[in-house]
Amino acid sequence: MSSGGWFQPFISPVGILVLALIVTRLCWIRKPANVAPWAKSRHYLLGHLLAYIPDPVKFLGEQRRLVGDVIRVDLLIMKVTFLIGADWNRWVLAESDESDVSLYYAVSFFSCGLLARGFQTSGWIYHTLKSIRVGSNGPKRIEEITREFTTTARERFFPEWADQSKIPLFASCFSIFFDSNVTTFFGRRFVDAHGSELKCIFTTMKPALMNPLSRMVPWWASPSGRALKKGSRRMKGIIEAEVVERLRDLDACREGKDYLSSLIIANQTEGYVEDYTEHFSTFIIIAQVNIDATCAWALLHLLRNPEHLMAFEDEVKANPPVDGIYPIENMPFGEACLRETGRLYNNSVMLRYAQHDIQTPSGLILPKGWIATSPVTVQMDPDLYYKPGKWNPRRFLPSTAGEDLHASRFRNYEFVQFGAGKNVCSGIKLTHSLLRTSFWPALLDNYQLEVVPNSIVEGEGTDGVGIMPNHAENLGTAFGVTEPYVKVTKREVPLSSMVHVE
């Protein structure tokens, strides 16, 4: 007969860990009355992780009904206070102060301090955000970037895609926008020399950034932490070498059109080498993590929905391109497709860090730590959007009475595809230009696309599009859990060259 007491099972490393978990959980449960409430869960030890990870939007929508608009969610190593609703979007994105509810601290902490340090250097963040707006977002620069993108897409990417029996949709959109972003930042010569390596680095860093292990233990103690460290070091090495070389040849920078050249000419100082390097290694990631998946989801929904595809094609037929660029001021349907895709996919979570306990205007206490809004959960609210689970771009077309749903939704923080307030996206105009004046119409005008049937699962995903979004690896906008494949066939006659019969 065993002589051990009731505590015997706890005298082992695993037992001690379980005991520690139970004790910490008991401490969380005892909360003062006005602290934000926890989400409901049946998994005592695993918190809300199992329900949250596969579909955060569904989980948060359900918890909102059960608990209310403010919900604390226990993701084991991250306890996050979610603030759900249009008014909370406004408070977090526009009204709260960076010193209380910080985006830059959140980004830096989330990336284990390996990225976004440039955003924390005093004064540099405001300097760089202004640079981004001037250097890659002014109207003239956007036009130049779009022209270069259009040429590369038409002469290289599209024909390559048509040469293959089928292409992976998300990976292909990733490749073309990565090429475009890196060309925008550093020019074509740099992309030809380093583009492939940077692409591989980025592809290994993305899941490593999302892996919770990277933050649970020091970077050297987990494979994902080591992958992050190795990737960011190599990425910064490549960028730093380029910065140093450019600083040695200011005349070439004056001739150059890319963003690095313009930044160097505007500042002309060697003291910024480290700042430039930090800035670009962060910017490459920020510029990439939404546009490629947005592009792919919209295409997939169009291809799966003949009625909307026909409306898109009709708009292209009626608006032939001028020098390869489509006149988007006459193309509201394309705009509505961008918005509707954003409503369903962009920003399931926007993260911040509360630097101390915060008392909200209603007296509720938000404990120090992670805070998040979930714009997609708000954008799936049936009180705001009719049949919210349907991908229906028409909801964003101006009504016959001229009412613009998007404008009023944006004003009221009910639709924040590109964020809002002080950290609103710096790439809005560029995104509209690349996707709407160039990529989507140029591809569908000149090529016929078909989804390869066995690469999707009938009925799965949002509005039965055939693929679930992969929220577990969702940095920015999620890719699919698997790749949908598409067959690309060149049209004999572009849509926009067909005689338009009224």
Ligand code: HEM
């Ligand atoms: C579909 C495409 C895109 C979407 C949906 C999108 C969305 C967003 C959102 C929601 C934010 C705010 C994040 C937050 O407040 O937590 C943001 C910030 C930002 N975006 Fe985008 N973005 C897109 C494309 C781009 C592109 C192409 C660029 C590059 C030019 C870019 C550059 C930035 C920058 C620099 C910020 C940080 C602004 C700041 O901190 O003040 N974005 N984006």
